[in-house]
Amino acid sequence: MTCVTTMVVYWTIAVCLFNISVIVGHYDLIWVKYRNKDFLLVNQQMTWMEAQSVCYSLGGFLATVSNSDDMRFIKAMTGVYPNTVWLGGTDMFAEGRWVWIENLEPISYNYWHMGSHEPSGGSADNCLIWYNHNGYFWQDVNCKNNYKILCQR
Numbered sequence: 001m002t003c004v005t006t007m008v009v010y011w012t013i014a015v016c017l018f019n020i021s022v023i024v025g026h027y028d029l030i031w032v033k034y035r036n037k038d039f040l041l042v043n044q045q046m047t048w049m050e051a052q053s054v055c056y057s058l059g060g061f062l063a064t065v066s067n068s069d070d071m072r073f074i075k076a077m078t079g080v081y082p083n084t085v086w087l088g089g090t091d092m093f094a095e096g097r098w099v100w101i102e103n104l105e106p107i108s109y110n111y112w113h114m115g116s117h118e119p120s121g122g123s124a125d126n127c128l129i130w131y132n133h134n135g136y137f138w139q140d141v142n143c144k145n146n147y148k149i150l151c152q153r
Contacts, residue, residue, distance in 0.1 A: 055151035087129065118140060128140060
């Protein structure tokens with residue numbers, strides 16, 4: 001099975017399982033509707049600040065996660081290995097105080113990789129990624145790293 005065929009099958013399953021609809025936005029990007037949110041996976045890699053700027057220019061922000069249902073949806077949307085994507089969490093304003101960039105509200109639900117004692121980066125790692133390491137988890141990393149983007153609006 002080719003990569004393109006795999007992706008088509010994967011999206012078809014995600015659309016059916018999560019009862020989502022596809023919305024075509026400007027720049028011919030495909031926004032995927034889940035509950036009351038729209039999500040967009042941007043496959044171009046960039047820094048966290050560049051990613052937030054791109055999401056903002058598209059009328060959104062880096063994705064936030066409110067609960068385990070949101071995490072399952074994001075896994076279905078981005079879980080084709082080796083996707084690592086930026087999410088909208090940061091502690092750049094106060095070390096150890098993780099907030100969502102959308103509204104600067106504290107992160108109450110989390111999916112940190114506990115086996116590696118996340119968040120673990122101290123003052124050097126202030127931005128949040130969703131990555132695959134023996135399962136998909138969150139990790140704090142340096143904001144200047146380059147990853148794909150998950151926008152939300």
